[in-house]
Amino acid sequence: MEVRFKLNGKEEEVTTEPYLRLIDLLRDYFNLTGTKEGCGVGECGACTVLMNGRAVNSCLVLAAQANDSEIVTIEGIAEGEVLSSLQKNFLTYGAVQCGFCTPGMVLSASALLDQNPNPTEEEIKDAIAGNLCRCTGYKQIIEAVKETAKETIE
Amino acid sequence: MMPPLGILFPKDLNEALNALALNQENVHIIAGGTDVIPGLNQESNRFKNTRLLIDINKMPEVKGINVGTEKISIGAAETFSDILQNEVVQKKLPLLWKSAGTIGSVQIRNRATLAGNFVNNAPCADSVPVLLVYNATVEIESLSSKREIFLNDFLSAPYKTKLNKDEIVTRINIPIPSKKFTGDFYKLGRRRAVAISRITLAMLISLNDNMIDEIRIASGAVTPIGTRFFDLEKFAKGKKIEDQFLKELSKMLGEQIIQVTGLRWSSEYKLPVVQQMFYQLLKGIERGSL
Ligand SMILES: Cc1cc2nc3c(=O)[nH]c(=O)nc-3n(C[C@H](O)[C@H](O)[C@H](O)COP(=O)(O)OP(=O)(O)OC[C@H]3O[C@@H](n4cnc5c(N)ncnc54)[C@H](O)[C@@H]3O)c2cc1C
Ligand code: FES
Ligand code: FES
Numbered sequence: 526m527e528v529r530f531k532l533n534g535k536e537e538e539v540t541t542e543p544y545l546r547l548i549d550l551l552r553d554y555f556n557l558t559g560t561k562e563g564c565g566v567g568e569c570g571a572c573t574v575l576m577n578g579r580a581v582n583s584c585l586v587l588a589a590q591a592n593d594s595e596i597v598t599i600e601g602i603a604e605g606e607v608l609s610s611l612q613k614n615f616l617t618y619g620a621v622q623c624g625f626c627t628p629g630m631v632l633s634a635s636a637l638l639d640q641n642p643n644p645t646e647e648e649i650k651d652a653i654a655g656n657l658c659r660c661t662g663y664k665q666i667i668e669a670v671k672e673t674a675k676e677t678i679e
Numbered sequence: 680m681m682p683p684l685g686i687l688f689p690k691d692l693n694e695a696l697n698a699l700a701l702n703q704e705n706v707h708i709i710a711g712g713t714d715v716i717p718g719l720n721q722e723s724n725r726f727k728n729t730r731l732l733i734d735i736n737k738m739p740e741v742k743g744i745n746v747g748t749e750k751i752s753i754g755a756a757e758t759f760s761d762i763l764q765n766e767v768v769q770k771k772l773p774l775l776w777k778s779a780g781t782i783g784s785v786q787i788r789n790r791a792t793l794a795g796n797f798v799n800n801a802p803c804a805d806s807v808p809v810l811l812v813y814n815a816t817v818e819i820e821s822l823s824s825k826r827e828i829f830l831n832d833f834l835s836a837p838y839k840t841k842l843n844k845d846e847i848v849t850r851i852n853i854p855i856p857s858k859k860f861t862g863d864f865y866k867l868g869r870r871r872a873v874a875i876s877r878i879t880l881a882m883l884i885s886l887n888d889n890m891i892d893e894i895r896i897a898s899g900a901v902t903p904i905g906t907r908f909f910d911l912e913k914f915a916k917g918k919k920i921e922d923q924f925l926k927e928l929s930k931m932l933g934e935q936i937i938q939v940t941g942l943r944w945s946s947e948y949k950l951p952v953v954q955q956m957f958y959q960l961l962k963g964i965e966r967g968s969l
Pocket of ligand 2: 561562563564565566567568569570571572573582583584585
């Protein structure tokens with residue numbers, strides 16, 4: 526079936542099987558392999574993308590359900606080669622170790638900052654509660670989000 | 680692996696009901712898909728042999744949170760995030776609002792619907808005890824019928840409801856409790872986010888001076904399905920809210936839970952926890968109201 530959507534700012538039109546998951550369409554058809562598959566059942570958040578501005582698990586959305594929507598993956602967060610301030614702070618604060626959770630974390634955090642530019646620590650924790658990180662212990666990630674919010678407010 | 684199947688996006692309820700009437704075998708409605716998609720992907724028995732999905736998200740009849748003077752009507756395609764963003768729900772149905780915030784993670788709440796939560800009727804469906812104490816009703820339509828029944832009657836057994844194969848849940852209607860009521864919702868889970876809840880309790884109470892005018896109590900996860908405790912509620916009516924009685928009531932709740940569960944293996948350690956939780960809920964309300 527035909528799926529038309531806006532992907533990282535660009536209108537796209539593809540023919541896919543109706544049972545294909547969004548994550549498979551992004552990785553296998555569009556080669557956007559920044560979106561990771563961890564658990565495949567909605568628990569780890571590695572597959573997080575933005576759908577109409579909201580963070581969703583792309584392993585729990587069918588490609589067909591993305592019709593008419595606007596999808597942003599981690600590849601759409603940087604401006605070309607220039608990292609977003611959130612991404613820069615992830616690096617500065619050591620919030621990236623193996624990096625498997627990072628794309629999902631960055632997308633969850635940027636959805637939060639878009640909706641709530643000045644979040645409390647509790648709100649940050651809640652926003653990334655669906656993203657598992659087995660390396661960092663989350664502290665550095667929370668710091669990076671806090672710093673980004675601070676810079677944006679200033 | 681996802682099995683090969685088709686998907687329809689009906690533009691209104693009539694089109695969806697027609698599609699359902701034609702294909703009753705091996706068809707599933709899909710709303711948020713947070714139960715259906717992992718179920719299909721993991722080849723769970725409940726979704727075995729599915730050939731067709733009917734996505735309800737484009738249908739205007741199942742959209743919107745409509746606020747009336749006596750009730751709030753929530754469309755079956757409304758997600759937990761939609762509910763959390765609604766200030767009237769937060770004010771008028773605080774227990775529902777609170778329970779919505781405990782579901783899964785942000786990503787799950789952005790997709791998962793309230794209706795999908797109770798149609799799925801898992802023992803751990805967190806919205807159920809809350810909807811039960813609010814006396815919520817479910818609006819259901821097929822091509823040939825339209826009915827509205829209490830959620831309490833709709834839920835029949837774990838993963839089973841009174842929904843017929845040709846029917847769609849269109850809305851959940853929740854009477855706005857009078858201002859006399861206060862209440863609380865409590866969920867004890869394993870982990871902060873994606874916890875499968877082990878114990879949930881919801882309670883609404885209205886006091887007259889120190890006397891219990893009306894109390895409504897429901898549990899989830901400890902009981903096989905979300906359960907109201909009508910006998911207990913009757914017993915408590917008219918009683919004075921004092922420590923000795925609150926202790927007695929908590930003990931009785933434990934006994935009633937044993938009755939409905941027929942002692943499951945996990946009851947032994949859950950039971951004291953439930954009693955303590957319930958006691959704390961009651962105490963919280965006693966403190967708030969005295
Ligand atoms: C990682 C993860 C964490 C979770 N955490 C929680 C949690 O903390 N608490 C909790 O309670 N649940 C939790 N869930 C379960 C799930 O998210 C909820 O049950 C959700 O509310 C289901 O809604 P949905 O719209 O996604 O349902 P779907 O998957 O779309 O549908 C669920 C079932 O209901 C049927 N259905 C849906 N809508 C209708 C309708 N309008 N008419 C007729 N039939 C319909 C479908 O056919 C299907 O059988 C979690 C799930 C995941 C994957
Ligand atoms: S892969 Fe989607 S949440 Fe884990
Ligand atoms: S950096 Fe390795 S999982 Fe988060």
